[in-house]
Amino acid sequence: MLFDEIATVTANQKLGPGLYLMTLKAPRCALEIQPGQFVHMMISTNPAHVLRRPFSVYAVDARTELIDVLYQVVGSGTFEMTKWQAGTRTAVVAPVGRGWSPPYNARRALLIGGGVGAAPLYMLCNQLLDKGADVDVVLGAATADCLVCLDRYFDLRKPGLRVLHTTDDGSAGAQGFCTELAEDALALAARTGKRYDYVAACGPEPMMRIATGLAKLYGIPCEVSLERRMACGIGACLSCVVDTVEGKKRACVDGPVFDIRELPW
Numbered sequence: 001m002l003f004d005e006i007a008t009v010t011a012n013q014k015l016g017p018g019l020y021l022m023t024l025k026a027p028r029c030a031l032e033i034q035p036g037q038f039v040h041m042m043i044s045t046n047p048a049h050v051l052r053r054p055f056s057v058y059a060v061d062a063r064t065e066l067i068d069v070l071y072q073v074v075g076s077g078t079f080e081m082t083k084w085q086a087g088t089r090t091a092v093v094a095p096v097g098r099g100w101s102p103p104y105n106a107r108r109a110l111l112i113g114g115g116v117g118a119a120p121l122y123m124l125c126n127q128l129l130d131k132g133a134d135v136d137v138v139l140g141a142a143t144a145d146c147l148v149c150l151d152r153y154f155d156l157r158k159p160g161l162r163v164l165h166t167t168d169d170g171s172a173g174a175q176g177f178c179t180e181l182a183e184d185a186l187a188l189a190a191r192t193g194k195r196y197d198y199v200a201a202c203g204p205e206p207m208m209r210i211a212t213g214l215a216k217l218y219g220i221p222c223e224v225s226l227e228r229r230m231a232c233g234i235g236a237c238l239s240c241v242v243d244t245v246e247g248k249k250r251a252c253v254d255g256p257v258f259d260i261r262e263l264p265w
């Protein structure tokens, strides 16, 4: 069930060009948020921002009651957030939306994250590893200094985890797009009989469309997390509609994670 709680910023640091990591003390959210769900955050320090902004939860620590949000500055709301310091308080509605639903018996997963799309996959990665699945993560970014989630994935150091990365300019990892490495991984898995049984992708929509095509080609269950502009965040305003094979659905309550079988891609 949705709730609205006052969260307090404990840290807000720049990680890369236009990329910030905000940590918030949000006890109830830290307890209840599930991988792939998001918070709808008020831009509390500027009343001109009437609408809340949606952000996926990157990481959570129920013990310390902290949640992390990785955000990219794209407009006035996210720019306002860069000014927040430890102690800033804001209201967050949580846990919003339908998160990831990997098959309950997934043994081998491929997670594909482009840009800040690496963040909403992190909790899923942890969850799959904790259930004993092998997880290959392929992260892509424009340049090395935009690969701001990479170390955190490496630091998981859990058995079964493999992390690969690409940059558009070749400044770190393989040069190219993360979908190219994902395609190689899927082809290798098919050749060697070590088939993936789940693919999840998050990032720019063209990237997710390619990931969807690959998953369909290899016949693997796949989910993607869609971004839409949101207003109410509770399914009432229809500003976030997504065209699906069953008609229009709302990304805020029917998503943001969709099974690719629902999408006419």
Ligand SMILES: Cc1cc2nc3c(=O)[nH]c(=O)nc-3n(C[C@H](O)[C@H](O)[C@H](O)COP(=O)(O)OP(=O)(O)OC[C@H]3O[C@@H](n4cnc5c(N)ncnc54)[C@H](O)[C@@H]3O)c2cc1C
Pocket: 038, 053, 054, 055, 056, 057, 069, 070, 071, 072, 073, 074, 075, 076, 077, 078, 079, 116, 119, 120, 226, 227, 228, 229, 230, 256
């Ligand atoms: C479910 C969900 C989860 C998200 N998670 C994250 C996250 O973890 N990290 C992150 O950096 N961003 C995330 N976003 C996107 C984030 O909500 C927007 O970037 C933010 O609301 C922009 O606010 P603004 O005031 O800075 O920009 P605005 O001034 O409102 O807009 C600036 C530009 O950003 C575009 N934009 C604004 N809102 C969205 C949106 N919801 N989706 C796509 N484009 C948008 C606008 O079209 C415009 O071009 C998520 C969006 C959704 C729907």
Ligand code: FES
Pocket: 229, 230, 231, 232, 233, 234, 235, 236, 237, 238, 239, 240, 241, 250, 251, 252, 253
């Ligand atoms: S944001 Fe209002 S219906 Fe989704």
